Each structure stands twice: as structure tokens, then as C-alpha cells.
Amino acid sequence: MTKMTAASRFDALVSCLRGRPPADADWVGVVEEANRYLVVPAVRAALAGWAGPEVPRDARDYLDFIHGRNHERNLRLRAQAVEAVEALNRRGIVPTLLKGACTLLTAAEDRLGDRILCDLDILVPEDGVPAALSCLSAIGYEVQPGEAQDHAPAALARRRDVGMIDLHVRPPGPARFHHPGRLARSGRVLAVGATGRAVLPSPEFRALHLIAHDMFHDKLYLSGDFELRRLVDLDGIVKAHPGLDWKEVAALLDGRAARHALEAQLVALRSLLGANVPAVPLSHAVPHFQHWRRLQQARHPGFRTFLRGIYRSSRRLGGGGTRGLLTEPPGGL
Structure with missing residues (x-):
């Protein structure tokens, strides 16, 4: 080596x-x-x-060890999610799963250890927050001080658990990307545990939530950094749902910056992971420049400040409207 x-x-x-x-x-x-x-x-x-x-055997052993421990942790997280969903159901609340919670409650048993989850993201209606807090408190959760955000009014934890519950009233990212009515209509009710029910968003909304979280909530569009973990999650959604409608995702993301963010993720998915997603025309210069910049920052961390300066200077570049956003890859989707 x-x-x-x-x-x-x-x-x-x-x-x-x-x-x-x-x-x-x-x-x-x-x-x-x-x-x-x-x-x-x-x-x-x-x-x-x-x-x-x-x-090499030592590399295999390490990968197996971490995967095994993560599988054990995710088993505990899944049991925690089932308990929380069933408790919310008893108060008449059918929560919506977000991000990693979707994977956690739909993954096959032998794939449960494939993804590292930090916490459980669960969405409830804004007027249902007091009841949700009450029933989660009744099963031992405590609200964590200093964790509230505009989209997630409370983060709750118990000492015996391996992760917190983030209680959302909308997904992370700009509020205009929420579309609560369309989210509810597009999802399906998922059986959780023995008696629980939760809403599983459509593949299009799951992709939307990951892109909005990364590129805008975590500000990776501005910083030019990769979150490979969620890019792998996006790739997993693409593989599981080959008919995913990227034009619908584009319609849910309004504005030029949002279009560029979506296209930058599509370029990354095709270039890095070989995903079968729509090709972004080279004439759409900004997302291709963004991808180049992100690659350089990942490959050469010492250049991050310099490259961020170039990006700030280049933001006057726009190009293109919101129409004609996506082109079909060979063979289509």
C-alpha cells in the first residue's frame, strides 16, 4: 500500500x-x-x-465491527421510534417520518446497519406540538434546553436511549419548500411496530428533504462542502425508486438558488456514485462549477478559503431560468 x-x-x-x-x-x-x-x-x-x-483482513474486520455495532445501535433506535410513534398514535397524532427515520423504519433487517443515524426526526402538526410533548414526556422524555429551532420546537432525550427525538413542525430548510398539503397527500401510511402508524413521505419529498437540509439548512451550498452520508442516502432512494420524478422535485424547489442546488446534487450523484439521475446540461454553468469547487475542497482541504473567495466573486453568474431544468438520461427514468 x-x-x-x-x-x-x-x-x-x-x-x-x-x-x-x-x-x-x-x-x-x-x-x-x-x-x-x-x-x-x-x-x-x-x-x-x-x-x-x-x-485486507484488518480493514474487513474493522468495517464489519463498525457495521455490527451500528446495526445494534439502529435496532435500539428503531425500537425507540416504534415506541414514540405508538405513544403519539394513542393521542390521536399520526406523525410524519423525516430523513433517516424513513430509512430506519423501512430497511430490511440485513440492511439496518448500513447507515449511521444521529437522531430521530418526526414531524407533527404545529397545533399538535403540546399534545406530542405531553405524551412523549409521559414515557420519560425530557425537553433539552437550547435545542429549539424554528422548524423543530423541541429536542427530547432519555438517559437510556442512544439518540434524541427532534420534534418538527416542518422539515429543515426554508419554509417555502415545506408544502404541507402536498406532503400529506403524496405520502402513504406505514405500519410501525404492532399497532403504530406513521406517514412515509413519497420518494420525491424524501429527496427534497435531504437536498433542502444539506444545501440550505446546513448551508453546504454556500460553504461548498460535501455531506457524503446524505448523498449516499439520496443514491439509495434513487436505486429503490427508479421512477422518481425529478421534475416534481424541481417544482417543489422554487428559485434560482434552489434550482442550482438541486442540479449540483444531481451532478454529484452521477459523477461520484454513478446514479441514474437526469443529466444537467453543461450550459448550466453554475451547478457544474459548484461541483468542481466541492470536489476541490474535498480533495484539497487547504484550498477551502481560497475557493470560497472565488465562489463569492462568481455569484453574479446566474444563467438560465427555472424552465428546461432537467434533461432525461439515456434510457430515461
């Missing part, structure tokens, strides 16, 4: 996430990079069917 640069570590990690590890990979560097992006279990899942050159 050869010592890797930051650029080659990032590229090797991306190759592993596509299920094709480089033959000369520095596995210490790859694992360090995977830990930085919280995708070690995803790497292990991606390499499950690899039949090429053998991955």
Missing part, C-alpha cells in the same frame, strides 16, 4: 462507495476518510458483493 494524499483518499473512498475499491488503496487513509464522513457502514455495505482483489 502507498501513502495517500487527501485527494487520493477522497477518490478512493468514493470508489469504495461505488463498490470498486482501488487495488493499491491505503486502507488506513480510506477508513480515516470514511470516519470523517460517517460512511464506514455504507462502505462495508457497498463492498459486500466485491469479487476483485481482496480487501
Whole structure:
């Protein structure tokens, strides 16, 4: 094995996430990079069917260990989610699952350890917040001070649990991307545990929530950073739902910056993970520049300040309206 640069570590990690590890990979560097992006279990899942050159035993053992521990943690998180949903149901509240909670409650048993989850994101109607807080308090949850946000009025925790519950009244990101009526109509009711029910958003809304969270709530569109963990989640939605309607996602994201953010994620999905998503025309310069910038910052962390300066200077570039946003990839979706 050869010592890797930051650029080659990032590229090797991306190759592993596509299920094709480089033959000369520095596995210490790859694992360090995977830990930085919280995708070690995803790497292990991606390499499950690899039949090429053998991955070193110590690297395999580490990937297996982290995946196994994450599987155990997610089993506890899932039990926690089931209990919370059933408690809310008893008060007449059918919550909507957001982000990782969707994966947690729909994943096959053997895939439950593939994703690292930080907490449980559950949405309730704004007028249902007092009742939701009351019933969650009745099963031992305590509101955590200093955690309230405009979209999530409370974060709740219990000492015995492995994660908090973030109680939302809308998903993270700008309020104009919420579309509560369309969200409710597009979702389906999911059976949770023995008696529970929760709303599972449509694949289009699940993609919307991940993009809005990353690019606007976490401000990655401005900072030019990758959140590979959620990019892998997007890729998982694409694989599970090959008919996903990206034009609907585009319609839910209004404004030029939102269009650019969506297109930048589509470029990243195709370029990094080989996802079958719509191609973004090269004439749409801003998302392609954004992707180039994000790649350079991931590969060369020391250049981040310089590249951010270039981006600020380039924001006068716009180009294109909101029509003709997406083109079909070969074969269509």
C-alpha cells in the first residue's frame, strides 16, 4: 500500500462507495476518510458483493465491527421510534417520518446497519406540538434546553436511549419548500411496530428533504462542502425508486438558488456514485462549477478559503431560468 494524499483518499473512498475499491488503496487513509464522513457502514455495505482483489483482513474486520455495532445501535433506535410513534398514535397524532427515520423504519433487517443515524426526526402538526410533548414526556422524555429551532420546537432525550427525538413542525430548510398539503397527500401510511402508524413521505419529498437540509439548512451550498452520508442516502432512494420524478422535485424547489442546488446534487450523484439521475446540461454553468469547487475542497482541504473567495466573486453568474431544468438520461427514468 502507498501513502495517500487527501485527494487520493477522497477518490478512493468514493470508489469504495461505488463498490470498486482501488487495488493499491491505503486502507488506513480510506477508513480515516470514511470516519470523517460517517460512511464506514455504507462502505462495508457497498463492498459486500466485491469479487476483485481482496480487501485486507484488518480493514474487513474493522468495517464489519463498525457495521455490527451500528446495526445494534439502529435496532435500539428503531425500537425507540416504534415506541414514540405508538405513544403519539394513542393521542390521536399520526406523525410524519423525516430523513433517516424513513430509512430506519423501512430497511430490511440485513440492511439496518448500513447507515449511521444521529437522531430521530418526526414531524407533527404545529397545533399538535403540546399534545406530542405531553405524551412523549409521559414515557420519560425530557425537553433539552437550547435545542429549539424554528422548524423543530423541541429536542427530547432519555438517559437510556442512544439518540434524541427532534420534534418538527416542518422539515429543515426554508419554509417555502415545506408544502404541507402536498406532503400529506403524496405520502402513504406505514405500519410501525404492532399497532403504530406513521406517514412515509413519497420518494420525491424524501429527496427534497435531504437536498433542502444539506444545501440550505446546513448551508453546504454556500460553504461548498460535501455531506457524503446524505448523498449516499439520496443514491439509495434513487436505486429503490427508479421512477422518481425529478421534475416534481424541481417544482417543489422554487428559485434560482434552489434550482442550482438541486442540479449540483444531481451532478454529484452521477459523477461520484454513478446514479441514474437526469443529466444537467453543461450550459448550466453554475451547478457544474459548484461541483468542481466541492470536489476541490474535498480533495484539497487547504484550498477551502481560497475557493470560497472565488465562489463569492462568481455569484453574479446566474444563467438560465427555472424552465428546461432537467434533461432525461439515456434510457430515461
